[in-house]
Amino acid sequence: MKKNSYPKPMLTPGEVAKRSGVAVSALHFYESKGLITSTRNAGNQRRYNRDVLRRVAIIKIAQRIGIPLSTVSENLAHMPGDKRISTKAWEALTEQWRQELTRRIETLTHLRDDLDGCIGCGCLSMRDCPLRNPGDKLAQEGTGAILLDPHRDEE
Numbered sequence: 715m716k717k718n719s720y721p722k723p724m725l726t727p728g729e730v731a732k733r734s735g736v737a738v739s740a741l742h743f744y745e746s747k748g749l750i751t752s753t754r755n756a757g758n759q760r761r762y763n764r765d766v767l768r769r770v771a772i773i774k775i776a777q778r779i780g781i782p783l784s785t786v787s788e789n790l791a792h793m794p795g796d797k798r799i800s801t802k803a804w805e806a807l808t809e810q811w812r813q814e815l816t817r818r819i820e821t822l823t824h825l826r827d828d829l830d831g832c833i834g835c836g837c838l839s840m841r842d843c844p845l846r847n848p849g850d851k852l853a854q855e856g857t858g859a860i861l862l863d864p865h866r867d868e869e
Contacts (some may be wrong), residue, residue, distance in 0.1 A: 724753070724761040734770040741770070744835055749773055749787055772799070772807075780818070781811055 722729075727738045734741075741762075744750045750769050752760040769790065776786045789807055793799050799807075 723764060724755075725764060725766070727760050727762070728754075730762050730766055730770065734774070735765055736770060736774065744770070744773060747787055749783065749790055753796060768798060771824060779811065779815060781814065785814075804855065 725733070727741050730741055731738045743748065745752060750762070750766050750773075752762050752766075755761050771789070773786055777783070789810065793803055847860070
């Protein structure tokens with residue numbers, strides 16, 4: 715029988731990796747970006763507070779829904795790294811992400827709908843192409859396939 719049945723307060727990188735489902739190298743990367751923090755023991759080995767498991771789970775959720783790590787870093791910077799995230803903080807965070815996802819869905823829906831006008835053409839330079847040449851802005855630069863001109867940026 716074990717002496718102490720309480721959870722360990724500090725975890726090794728391997729333990730965090732196993733519990734969270736991310737590689738140790740990902741933990742080091744997250745730490746280098748300020749997403750998570752660790753301490754060092756007397757032997758100069760990394761140790762993570764148990765609450766890092768929750769932060770890693772949040773990072774994984776954010777990545778799965780396409781939230782950039784820079785945004786996640788900004789969001790987590792306002793939350794304590796060594797404590798659980800409160801319900802109120804989680805609700806505020808997910809509301810921000812929900813708004814971002816809604817904006818992206820709207821943008822993708824518009825792009826999908828505008829794409830219908832380009833099917834069959836393939837050139838993406840026709841006068842009314844809403845994707846590549848909105849408002850026929852390229853007409854001011856000349857005629858022909860302007861976007862394919864390799865010297866266009868030199869002018």
